[in-house]
Amino acid sequence: MTRPTRNEYVTGYESTCNCTEMRMTLETDVPMTTRDGVVLRADIHRPDDADRRPALLVRTPYDKASPYQPLYLDPRFAASRGYVVVIQDVRGRGTSEGEWLPWKHETEDGFDTVAWVAAQDFCDGRVVMCGASYLGNTQWRAAASGVPELRAIAPGMTWSNPLDGILRRGGAPEHGLNVVWSLMTGMTELLRRGKAAEAMEAAHRYDGLGRGEYPSYPAGRIPWLEELDVPDIGLRRADADPKTVAELDVDSYLDEIRTPALHIGGWYDIFLQGTLDNFARQRELGVASHLIVGPWTHSPDFTPQVGEMNFGLAAGGQSMGLTSSIAAEHFEFFDAVLADRPLDRAPVRLFVMGRNEWRDEESWPLARAATTRLELGSAERAVLRSPHGESSADEDADSGSPAVATLTFEASEPVPTVGGGLAMHDSFPWGAWNQRDVERRDDVLVFTTDPLDEPLEITGRVRAHLRVRPGAAVSDWVVRVCAVRPDGRSINLVDGVTRVESTDGRADTSGERTVTVDLWSTSIELAAGHRLRVHLAHSNFPRWGLSQPDGSFISDVLLGAGDSWIELPVIPPSA
Incomplete structure (x- = not known):
C-alpha cells in the first residue's frame, strides 16, 4: 500500500x-x-x-x-x-x-x-x-x-486536431511517434503488472528501433503491442471506434472553452501547428490568451541547439532574450490572469530564426504577410514570384509547355527520416539537419532557386500545391522546404504529407488531380546568398507509415506554367 x-x-x-x-x-x-x-x-x-x-x-x-x-x-x-x-x-x-x-x-x-x-x-x-x-x-x-x-x-507543445497532429498527419499515421511512445509507456505498464520478462521484451524492441528495426505494418496495427498487450498512442482505438478521438481532441471543444491559455510551441516541434491554431482560435473568440514560439523541438529543456543548428544563447528557454525564461513567462501570465489584469506585453512573442531575435507581434498569423509563389519547374529549378507575379530570376521556371517529372516509390527502400518536427527513437534526432544524403536519392525530386539577392523573411504557414497523376490507389505526397546555405548545407525548415486515396481503390495514372500539402509554419530570415530548395517524395519513413506495405509504383508531377508551386508567407522588409 x-x-x-x-x-x-x-x-x-x-x-x-x-x-x-x-x-x-x-x-x-x-x-x-x-x-x-x-x-x-x-x-x-x-x-x-x-x-x-x-x-x-x-x-x-x-x-x-x-x-x-x-x-x-x-x-x-x-x-x-x-x-x-x-x-x-x-x-x-x-x-x-x-x-x-x-x-x-x-x-x-x-x-x-x-x-x-x-x-x-x-x-x-x-x-x-x-x-x-x-x-x-x-x-x-x-x-x-x-x-x-x-x-x-x-499548454506547451500540444496538438489541436488529433487526426492532424498526434495520431495522423495529412491522413498518414504518425508511425514513428506511435511505436516509440507506445513501447516506452508499455515498458512501465508491464513492470506495473509484474511482467518483468515482457517488459524486457519491450525494451529489446525499443533498442531495435535504433538498429533500423521499425515495423512497417499497415497503419493503426502494430503486432508488437498486441503481443505485449499494451495500448498504443490511440490510433488503433480511433480506427476501430472513431468516437474515441474526442478523448484527446482540442479543436472541437475550443468554442466552449473560455479559460485563458499561454500557448508554448517550437518551430521544430511535432505539434507546432496545433499550438498555433489553438491560440489563433482562442483570440478569435475573445479569450485573453498569449503565444510564445521559440526555435525548439519537442524537448523539455528548450535548448537553443536544434539539430546541427545553434540559434544562440538568447534562444534558450532558460534565457529568453537574456531577460526572461519560460518559467518567468508562466508566472507573469498566471499572475495577470489571477489579478484580472492584462499582461503587459504583446499577445505574441516569436523567435525569428536566421536573425536569431525575439519579436513581439499583435496577432498570429501576421496580417502583413504577403503570399509569394515558389514555382517548381523543369531542370530542377524553382523560381520565386512576388505577390504581383514578377519573377525573382531572369528566366521563368519554364517558358514552354508544362514538363512532367516522374516520382518513384519502393516499399523496401523508403526515403529515410532525417530531422524535422518529430519525436522518435534517439537514432532519429529531431530538429534542423543537413539533407544532402536525402537529396542524392533517385526517389526524391529536388528543386532549387538561384541565390537570393536580398534577405527574405518567411513567417507563417507554408503549403504546397501539386498537379499530379498518382501511380497507386493509395499514395503519400511528402514535401519539404530547405534553406541552402552558402557553404552548401541544405537545412530542413518545414515539411508535410498528404495521403491520397482513389475513390474506387484503383490507380488511375491517366487522371490528373491537385494535391495540397500543409507544411505547417515557420519563422526564418534567409540572408542574401542563401537559396530555397524543395523536396518531393512518396515517403518519409519511419516518421510516417508507408502508404503501401510492399511493392512499387511511379507517379507523375506536372511542372511549369503554374502547375506545381509552394505558397510562402513573406514578410515585407521594414520601411
Whole structure:
C-alpha cells in the first residue's frame, strides 16, 4: 500500500521573492478519490506555513517524481512566486491506481482533481495548470470539463486536431511517434503488472528501433503491442471506434472553452501547428490568451541547439532574450490572469530564426504577410514570384509547355527520416539537419532557386500545391522546404504529407488531380546568398507509415506554367 509522506527542505530565489530562503514542505503520494472510486496520488510542494495560495497543478503519465519535471518548471521556483505545486500521476500511471488507457479518463479525472485541489486547506480556491505534450492535453481536457476553479492553463507543445497532429498527419499515421511512445509507456505498464520478462521484451524492441528495426505494418496495427498487450498512442482505438478521438481532441471543444491559455510551441516541434491554431482560435473568440514560439523541438529543456543548428544563447528557454525564461513567462501570465489584469506585453512573442531575435507581434498569423509563389519547374529549378507575379530570376521556371517529372516509390527502400518536427527513437534526432544524403536519392525530386539577392523573411504557414497523376490507389505526397546555405548545407525548415486515396481503390495514372500539402509554419530570415530548395517524395519513413506495405509504383508531377508551386508567407522588409 502506498502511504503519503512529509519532508521539509529549504530553497532560495533571491531575485524573485523578498526573502533569501524559504522553508518548504514536500508531501508525497497524497491520495484523492475520483467520482468512480479510483485513487490518484500526487506530490505537493508548498511553503511550510498556513497561508492559502493559488495552486499550480500538473497531471502527468510520466511519473510525478521524474527528474525531468524540473526542467520544464521547477516546483521550488513556483513556490517562490507564491504558488503551491501539485504534481499528480494520471490514472494507471506511477503511484495512481486504475487502468492505464491513454486519454480515456482525463476529462472527468481533470475535473475531479482541480476541484479537489481547490478545496484543500493550502489552496485559496484558484487553480492553474501547466505542462507540455500529454500534460498539455490534460489541461485542455480539464478546461473542456468546465470545472469552475480552473482559472488559467499553459499548454506547451500540444496538438489541436488529433487526426492532424498526434495520431495522423495529412491522413498518414504518425508511425514513428506511435511505436516509440507506445513501447516506452508499455515498458512501465508491464513492470506495473509484474511482467518483468515482457517488459524486457519491450525494451529489446525499443533498442531495435535504433538498429533500423521499425515495423512497417499497415497503419493503426502494430503486432508488437498486441503481443505485449499494451495500448498504443490511440490510433488503433480511433480506427476501430472513431468516437474515441474526442478523448484527446482540442479543436472541437475550443468554442466552449473560455479559460485563458499561454500557448508554448517550437518551430521544430511535432505539434507546432496545433499550438498555433489553438491560440489563433482562442483570440478569435475573445479569450485573453498569449503565444510564445521559440526555435525548439519537442524537448523539455528548450535548448537553443536544434539539430546541427545553434540559434544562440538568447534562444534558450532558460534565457529568453537574456531577460526572461519560460518559467518567468508562466508566472507573469498566471499572475495577470489571477489579478484580472492584462499582461503587459504583446499577445505574441516569436523567435525569428536566421536573425536569431525575439519579436513581439499583435496577432498570429501576421496580417502583413504577403503570399509569394515558389514555382517548381523543369531542370530542377524553382523560381520565386512576388505577390504581383514578377519573377525573382531572369528566366521563368519554364517558358514552354508544362514538363512532367516522374516520382518513384519502393516499399523496401523508403526515403529515410532525417530531422524535422518529430519525436522518435534517439537514432532519429529531431530538429534542423543537413539533407544532402536525402537529396542524392533517385526517389526524391529536388528543386532549387538561384541565390537570393536580398534577405527574405518567411513567417507563417507554408503549403504546397501539386498537379499530379498518382501511380497507386493509395499514395503519400511528402514535401519539404530547405534553406541552402552558402557553404552548401541544405537545412530542413518545414515539411508535410498528404495521403491520397482513389475513390474506387484503383490507380488511375491517366487522371490528373491537385494535391495540397500543409507544411505547417515557420519563422526564418534567409540572408542574401542563401537559396530555397524543395523536396518531393512518396515517403518519409519511419516518421510516417508507408502508404503501401510492399511493392512499387511511379507517379507523375506536372511542372511549369503554374502547375506545381509552394505558397510562402513573406514578410515585407521594414520601411
